[in-house]
Amino acid sequence: MISPQTTDTKIFDAMFTNVVKTSSVFKIRSWKRDAEKIRSVDILKYKTILGTIAAYENKNDEALGLYRSILQLTTDTSYHAMTYGNIGNVLGHMGNYLGAIDSYWKAFELTKDASYFSSFFKLCRIYYLDDERLKNMKSLDKDKRSFFEAEFLKLEETRQEIMENNNLNLDLYREILKSAFSVFFKYCTNNVHRFVEVQDQQISTILFNTDLDLDTVMLLNDGLNEELVNLLDSYEYEDLIKYPIIFTAENFKNVELG
Numbered sequence: 001m002i003s004p005q006t007t008d009t010k011i012f013d014a015m016f017t018n019v020v021k022t023s024s025v026f027k028i029r030s031w032k033r034d035a036e037k038i039r040s041v042d043i044l045k046y047k048t049i050l051g052t053i054a055a056y057e058n059k060n061d062e063a064l065g066l067y068r069s070i071l072q073l074t075t076d077t078s079y080h081a082m083t084y085g086n087i088g089n090v091l092g093h094m095g096n097y098l099g100a101i102d103s104y105w106k107a108f109e110l111t112k113d114a115s116y117f118s119s120f121f122k123l124c125r126i127y128y129l130d131d132e133r134l135k136n137m138k139s140l141d142k143d144k145r146s147f148f149e150a151e152f153l154k155l156e157e158t159r160q161e162i163m164e165n166n167n168l169n170l171d172l173y174r175e176i177l178k179s180a181f182s183v184f185f186k187y188c189t190n191n192v193h194r195f196v197e198v199q200d201q202q203i204s205t206i207l208f209n210t211d212l213d214l215d216t217v218m219l220l221n222d223g224l225n226e227e228l229v230n231l232l233d234s235y236e237y238e239d240l241i242k243y244p245i246i247f248t249a250e251n252f253k254n255v256e257l258g
Contacts, residue, residue, distance in 0.1 A: 007034055007037060007038050007049075008038075008045055008048070008049050010034065011034055011049055011053075014027070014031065015031065015053070015056055015189065016190060019188050019189060019190045019209055019211040019212060020187065020211075020212070020213070020216050021187055021188060028056075028057065031049075031053055032053060035049040035050055043073065044070055044073060044074055044079060047066050047067075047069060047070050047073075048066075048067070048070065048082075048083070048086070050066050051063045051064075051070075051086060051090075052086070055089065055090050055093065056189070058093075060090050063090045064087060064090055067083050067086050067087050068083075070083045071083055080107075080110055081106075081107040081108075081110040081116065084104070084106040084110070085107040085116055087100075087103045088100040088103035088123075092123060093182065093185040093186075094182070095178040095181075095182050097123060097126075097174075097178065101120060101124055101131065104116055104117075104120035104123065105120050105133055107119075108120055112139040112140075114140055114144045117137070117140060117144075117148070120133070121148055121151070125151070125155050126174075126194070134152060135152075137149065158196065158198065161198040168201065168202075168203060168242065169239065169242075172239060172240075172242075172243065173243050175235075176228070176231070176245060177245075179230075180205075180207055180224050180227075180247075181207075183224050184207065186223065187223070188212070188216070190209070190211075191209065192208065192247075193252065193253060194206070194207055194208075195208065201242060202243070202244070203242065203243050204244050204245075205243070205244070205246075206245075206246055206248055206252055207245065207247050207248070208247070208250055208251065208253075209249065210249055210250075210251050212247070212248075212249040213249070214249070217248060220247040221246060221247050224245065224247065228240060
């Protein structure tokens, strides 16, 4: 008998072992063929795999449709939570961060699983620190609650630095970050770390992953530059240059603030 667990693990390992997405149509088609093997065995896992492949291909609307169909097929709480987490991932990659934050929170509410709170927290810390749900940590265990409380205080200090500088526009900084993360997830998977330095009239940001190769770093920075040119339709050049941002493979982990 076919094992859905073995099949999906094999596919996910192939998809996410490397930070840079494959451009091989052959590989992607092979994942879809493997997924078909469990269609009649586990329809929920089948749709989850197809949704993840669609997101990998940047077919985000297709991925959302597949994930949302899962919610109609089961009442299993853990499956709903996992699916809301997947929906949050896709919405985040599309730049719909408020929707992503809400989806992660739904996953956390259903399970009280700290991993979903972590996803919620990580997105809020970049974009929406005013979300009151950030303080709702009572269901976390003592160690995790202490960790997130300490992280929240650090972030409040960073935000205060930004807010005290009247020449900085937090909304514009968010727009630039949206562009940067959208570019990253177009070409890459897994995590990108953020180092932020707030200076007088400027917020400098470095997005890094040590597994990136030079060609991909160049691709990401070129893609980001194109996105920033598009922002000139809505913002002045003098305002945009207050928020320099680059991708790199260098390791800034020991001084990471973001």
